[in-house]
Amino acid sequence: YNGLNGKCRLSxxxxxxxxxxxxxxxxxxxxxxxxxxxxxxxxxTMNFVKLARNSSDIAVLEKINEEAFPESERNLLTDLxxxxxxxxxxxxxxxxxxxxxxxxxxxxxxxxxxxxRSDIRNRGIGKACLQELxxxxxxxxxxxxxxxxxxxxxxxxMCLRRRNFYRRNGFKQTGWYTFYDETEFEIGCAGAEFDxxxxxxxxxxxxxxxxxxxxxxxxxxx
Numbered sequence: 001y002n003g004l005n006g007k008c009r010l011s012x013x014x015x016x017x018x019x020x021x022x023x024x025x026x027x028x029x030x031x032x033x034x035x036x037x038x039x040x041x042x043x044x045t046m047n048f049v050k051l052a053r054n055s056s057d058i059a060v061l062e063k064i065n066e067e068a069f070p071e072s073e074r075n076l077l078t079d080l081x082x083x084x085x086x087x088x089x090x091x092x093x094x095x096x097x098x099x100x101x102x103x104x105x106x107x108x109x110x111x112x113x114x115x116x117r118s119d120i121r122n123r124g125i126g127k128a129c130l131q132e133l134x135x136x137x138x139x140x141x142x143x144x145x146x147x148x149x150x151x152x153x154x155x156x157x158m159c160l161r162r163r164n165f166y167r168r169n170g171f172k173q174t175g176w177y178t179f180y181d182e183t184e185f186e187i188g189c190a191g192a193e194f195d196x197x198x199x200x201x202x203x204x205x206x207x208x209x210x211x212x213x214x215x216x217x218x219x220x221x222x
Contacts, residue, residue, distance in 0.1 A: 068115035
């Protein structure tokens with residue numbers, strides 16, 4: 001700044017620096033506005049990071065894994081990474097608050113797990129993750145399995161809530177089910193139309209990588 005004539009002289013480097021901070025500031029505002037719309041506070045600016053098995057946050061996420069899933073349905077995140085799955089950490093700034101696990105095969109994005117730390121659930125974080133996934137892979141089959149509601153079991157209401165959660169976020173009923181760990185699961189699909197033949201190809205591929213939690217699709221009454 002030239003105090004004699006009141007004019008400001010900036011170098012190209014100064015202009016670039018100012019533009020960088022201005023863009024960063026605008027992005028924070030936009031992100032905060034987006035999460036406010038879906039029920040999160042502006043301070044919860046969320047981002048996703050692909051994790052390697054030696055990441056320092058794996059131990060933190062394994063604790064979330066343990067509290068979110070029963071032992072019969074759970075796999076170690078490191079084992080999932082070793083078998084080709086992509087583990088994406090969910091972060092509020094630099095703090096790991098959850099994760100989701102996907103497997104990619106041709107035009108299929110298979111959502112294996114989604115979990116958020118128990119003390120911050122019901123804040124729209126899971127919803128934001130699903131929306132981000134659907135937006136990113138809108139032209140692919142995004143497939144998820146969730147427990148089929150059963151009024152005869154004690155947790156039937158919870159199963160219904162989980163199914164409705166996925167349906168509210170773009171996952172449509174396919175009419176296909178799977179059964180393992182003494183539990184029936186409903187197959188839902190978002191994005192492109194569900195293709196059972198391609199899904200069976202994916203299952204054949206998956207069975208060469210892991211030996212448990214392999215889907216076996218069927219239709220009820222058929």
